[in-house]
Amino acid sequence: MTSPVITVEHGVVGYDGRPVLRDVSLTVTAGEVVAVLGANGSGKSTLIRAVLGLVPISAGSVTLFDRPLRRFRQWARIGYVPQRLGAGGGVPATVREVVASGRLARRGILRPPGRADRAAVDAALVAVGLADRAGDPVSTLSGGQQQRTLIARALAGQPELLVLDEPTAGVDAASQEAFANALRDFVADGGTVLLVAHELGPLRPVISRAVVVHEGGICHDGAVPDPAGHHAEPDHDHVHPHGPDEPAGLWSN
Numbered sequence: 001m002t003s004p005v006i007t008v009e010h011g012v013v014g015y016d017g018r019p020v021l022r023d024v025s026l027t028v029t030a031g032e033v034v035a036v037l038g039a040n041g042s043g044k045s046t047l048i049r050a051v052l053g054l055v056p057i058s059a060g061s062v063t064l065f066d067r068p069l070r071r072f073r074q075w076a077r078i079g080y081v082p083q084r085l086g087a088g089g090g091v092p093a094t095v096r097e098v099v100a101s102g103r104l105a106r107r108g109i110l111r112p113p114g115r116a117d118r119a120a121v122d123a124a125l126v127a128v129g130l131a132d133r134a135g136d137p138v139s140t141l142s143g144g145q146q147q148r149t150l151i152a153r154a155l156a157g158q159p160e161l162l163v164l165d166e167p168t169a170g171v172d173a174a175s176q177e178a179f180a181n182a183l184r185d186f187v188a189d190g191g192t193v194l195l196v197a198h199e200l201g202p203l204r205p206v207i208s209r210a211v212v213v214h215e216g217g218i219c220h221d222g223a224v225p226d227p228a229g230h231h232a233e234p235d236h237d238h239v240h241p242h243g244p245d246e247p248a249g250l251w252s253n
């Protein structure tokens with residue numbers, strides 16, 4: 001259960017020659033739920049996109065499931081939910097169709113869906129609490145439900161690793177709870193999760209470790225830090241898991 005799923009060693013990533021991540025090292029092992037926290041623009045999305053090879057690293061290395069990224073081909077092992085992708089987008093697809101599209105990488109585009117495909121889609125819909133909306137056009141769902149649809153699409157592919165960029169940003173409370181439960185089930189079944197978040201909310205108890213991105217590096221790797229504001233509470237015990245010179249509220253703006 002301790003095999004590394006993601007390893008980043010001294011990763012350097014930038015855009016147009018401007019470095020965003022200067023020296024980042026991160027290991028995520030099987031069964032962990034790791035939250036990437038940090039201020040706006042600190043490079044959280046850049047980090048997870050570099051892990052998936054969506055932006056190139058200019059120095060250092062990325063390893064996925066014990067394989068160097070450039071030689072990694074087993075993308076069906078990974079489910080990715082990007083930031084704020086509109087699932088509706090004017091396309092009259094139903095919730096079930098969008099979720100079923102998550103099976104394509106696994107079954108191949110030319111083979112018709114079989115019983116296992118349908119079962120995986122059903123299970124994913126149940127996991128995010130959208131089974132009763134399966135036949136509805138995605139465009140008729142709330143933003144939070146659309147986001148849940150995308151998470152179900154990733155789950156339907158039965159990945160071993162889920163990578164999610166702000167899955168609960170701007171999402172209603174019911175959807176956040178539904179997502180937290182889906183994540184709990186996914187991990188109970190042996191899954192591993194890397195997610196970017198601003199507010200952890202109902203996700204907090206599901207997170208096993210937090211990394212905080214700050215000034216191109218990782219300034220904290222360990223327990224989930226206290227939310228900003230907690231410092232002001234009278235019973236705050238002043239045990240800070242992060243560095244003493246960090247601005248308060250770094251991970252929760």
Ligand SMILES: Nc1ncnc2c1ncn2[C@@H]1O[C@H](COP(=O)(O)OP(=O)(O)OP(=O)(O)O)[C@@H](O)[C@H]1O
Nearest residue numbers: 015016020038039040041042043044045046047196
């Ligand atoms: N495709 C791109 N081209 C050029 N610059 C980019 C690109 N994507 C991100 N950046 C810049 O890189 C920096 C880090 O962006 P990134 O999206 O990784 O931050 P983030 O921590 O995820 O931010 P947020 O919390 O606002 O989503 C920002 O200054 C951003 O403007």
